[in-house]
Amino acid sequence: xxxxxxxxxxxxxxxxxxxxxxxxxxxxxxxxxxxxxxxxxxxxxxxxxxxxxxxxxxxxxxxxxxxxxxxxxxxxxxxxxxxxxxxxxxxxxxxxxxxxxxxxxxxxxxxxxxxxxxxxxxxxxxxxxxxxxxxxxxxxxxxxxxxxxxxxxxxxxxxxxxxxxxxxxxxxxxxxxxxxxxxxxxxxxxxxxxxxxxxxxxxxxxxxxxxxxxxxxxxxxxxxxxxxxxxxxxxxxxxxxxxxxxxxxxxxxxxxxxxxxxxxxxxxxxxx
Amino acid sequence: xxxxxxxxxxxxxxxxxxxxxxxxxxxxxxxxxxxxxxxxxxxxxxxxxxxxxxxxxxxxxxxxxxxxxxxxxxxxxxxxxxxxxxxxxxxxxxxxxxxxxxxxxxxxxxxxxxxxxxxxxxxxxxxxxxxxxxxxxxxxxxxxxxxxxxxxxxxxxxxxxxxxxxxxxxxxxxxxxxxxxxxxxxxxxxxxxxxxxxxxxxxxxxxxxxxxxxxxxxxxxxxxxxxxxxxxxxxxxxxxxxxxxxxxxxxxxxxxxxxxxxxxxxxxxxxxxxxxxxxxxxxxxxxxxxxxxxxxxxxxxxxxxxxxxxxxxxxxxxxxxxxxxxxxxxxxxxxxxxxxxxxxxxxxxxxxxxxxxxxxxxxxxxxxxxxxxxxxxxxxxxxxxxxxxxxxx
Ligand SMILES: Cc1ncc(COP(=O)(O)O)c(C=O)c1O
Numbered sequence: 001x002x003x004x005x006x007x008x009x010x011x012x013x014x015x016x017x018x019x020x021x022x023x024x025x026x027x028x029x030x031x032x033x034x035x036x037x038x039x040x041x042x043x044x045x046x047x048x049x050x051x052x053x054x055x056x057x058x059x060x061x062x063x064x065x066x067x068x069x070x071x072x073x074x075x076x077x078x079x080x081x082x083x084x085x086x087x088x089x090x091x092x093x094x095x096x097x098x099x100x101x102x103x104x105x106x107x108x109x110x111x112x113x114x115x116x117x118x119x120x121x122x123x124x125x126x127x128x129x130x131x132x133x134x135x136x137x138x139x140x141x142x143x144x145x146x147x148x149x150x151x152x153x154x155x156x157x158x159x160x161x162x163x164x165x166x167x168x169x170x171x172x173x174x175x176x177x178x179x180x181x182x183x184x185x186x187x188x189x190x191x192x193x194x195x196x197x198x199x200x201x202x203x204x205x206x207x208x209x210x211x212x213x214x215x216x217x218x219x220x221x222x223x224x225x226x227x228x229x230x231x232x233x234x235x236x237x238x239x240x241x242x243x244x245x246x247x248x249x250x251x252x253x254x255x256x257x258x259x260x261x262x263x264x265x266x267x268x269x270x271x272x
Numbered sequence: 273x274x275x276x277x278x279x280x281x282x283x284x285x286x287x288x289x290x291x292x293x294x295x296x297x298x299x300x301x302x303x304x305x306x307x308x309x310x311x312x313x314x315x316x317x318x319x320x321x322x323x324x325x326x327x328x329x330x331x332x333x334x335x336x337x338x339x340x341x342x343x344x345x346x347x348x349x350x351x352x353x354x355x356x357x358x359x360x361x362x363x364x365x366x367x368x369x370x371x372x373x374x375x376x377x378x379x380x381x382x383x384x385x386x387x388x389x390x391x392x393x394x395x396x397x398x399x400x401x402x403x404x405x406x407x408x409x410x411x412x413x414x415x416x417x418x419x420x421x422x423x424x425x426x427x428x429x430x431x432x433x434x435x436x437x438x439x440x441x442x443x444x445x446x447x448x449x450x451x452x453x454x455x456x457x458x459x460x461x462x463x464x465x466x467x468x469x470x471x472x473x474x475x476x477x478x479x480x481x482x483x484x485x486x487x488x489x490x491x492x493x494x495x496x497x498x499x500x501x502x503x504x505x506x507x508x509x510x511x512x513x514x515x516x517x518x519x520x521x522x523x524x525x526x527x528x529x530x531x532x533x534x535x536x537x538x539x540x541x542x543x544x545x546x547x548x549x550x551x552x553x554x555x556x557x558x559x560x561x562x563x564x565x566x567x568x569x570x571x572x573x574x575x576x577x578x579x580x581x582x583x584x585x586x587x588x589x590x591x592x593x594x595x596x597x598x599x600x601x602x603x604x605x606x607x608x609x610x611x612x613x614x615x616x617x618x619x620x621x622x623x624x625x626x627x628x629x630x631x632x633x634x635x636x637x638x639x640x641x642x643x644x645x646x647x648x649x650x651x652x653x654x655x656x657x658x659x660x661x662x663x664x665x
Contacts, residue, residue, distance in 0.1 A: 057563040058437060058549065060444045061288040067431055080561045104286055105548040109562030131286045131548070135273065154289040158451065163292075178290060182449030
């Protein structure tokens, strides 16, 4: 299967006057098969790209929602090898870009080179390690270039303009803009500062930008897209649906499909 | 960052981007104040008047006679709040004050570091919140009460294994959201740069004093210095006084739990492998994929699946040795010191005592001069020790 690149994807959505809708899941949450069905539901209901997390026992950048998802996935038997198997299965039904979200110890234990090589073979477009700032990332960046996987970095409210430029040089694919001061988790309101941050990042980098953390309602998606972001990652709000419907899989998938359609709809009419 | 915070290849700053500016600010402040006259005058004042420094280097006559060695105890157990932890909380607490921070968060396992942070918060007028795993909150109710008496707020952690490593996770998460106003006061020589270096700096007072004291008492350096290792702060503190004296053997003693060859152990350096946890590259207890294991030791302070990166470095270059002492051996050390010297050690420190006994009994070590860092007193462990010994209290 020919895999769509992030830049092709951003062009595709932008040409339709849209932003990219990028839903997140932890591979293997709540179990391998259901997890795969959830990803299918994402794709059928408007996902422009996918963000797939590999579960970690100590996810310091994540709030309780993602941590619970990690624990469910680990308890259902997910491993790094099965995580890659999960990606291979996804590649059977979609060519949209896939980004991996991991903690660095998982990469390090497999072997940096082997991790990137395997990721590339499975059809992963990009990798973001939540606890790997540019200062520590040279080995990972080298491996990412070697295997043609794009290395993504985060920028946040606290990132200075100078640092933003430095990060933007190392980063490929898109810049992940952390919308909130804090960890992942659904939030009621989107702060004004998020909109300001999007503008500031746009002024200091030519990369496409995607906003994540705390984006949990269609109106949040609409706001970040309108403010100039090229896309929006939604994680905890979707995982909350999983958490709340563990006993009724049909209900879970129905709710996810409706929610995804609404989130995707909010990315439309970007320039109107 | 001014420094990369590496000890050989260990250490570093493996944290989410949001924290980088906070670590940069902390590094700047630490470098500015660590040699600042006014800062050090104030710190020395509190170390002396509030914490009770210097501590004695006590010649343990009865134990020495029994073992045929010269055994000295560095009496960190005599400090206010009962352990060496206060050296670090006074240093970092004062730094937080000089930095204008309005709030301090800390993690704690058994509660020793939490208490040492709580009293410093109360001393300096900075509100303190302490993350503590729900399991530990239930096991250590008395320490929760002590912290709250000193005005700190204890936040039970309900995620993960509900113990120290989860408390650290939550303290980091808190800090990610509050970096502007808050200082995260880490309790050991672990975490991202500058913590391992900074905590060692504030604990190195133990090593400086011990060196002077042993030279005064013996006219020569000791043959061996033995300290327990959880995250590694009391050990780094005392080792730092002797690190350049190659003839002094430095031995770190880990919590072996049920035994290093079982999966109920806290012996990270003896059993673990290289990996990344809580912001630095060091040794960790983990599975094949890199998922972090739960540690186990009878002493909560040694019950941690990671270890400070400088210990990893000292181990691989061969400057230090690390040994594990099991729960049962530690309890024997606990009883032995209480009985022979009338000094009840913390269960953590009992590991160092137990290994010192083993060491002294080796024929090649006969007559040697040994310093044990008695990192804390055993008051906090009375209920647990009594239960383990089958005594009803
Ligand atoms: C008395 C005592 N000793 C040792 C430790 C272990 O910590 P570290 O290795 O940082 O000295 C603790 C930790 O709680 C402690 O309370």
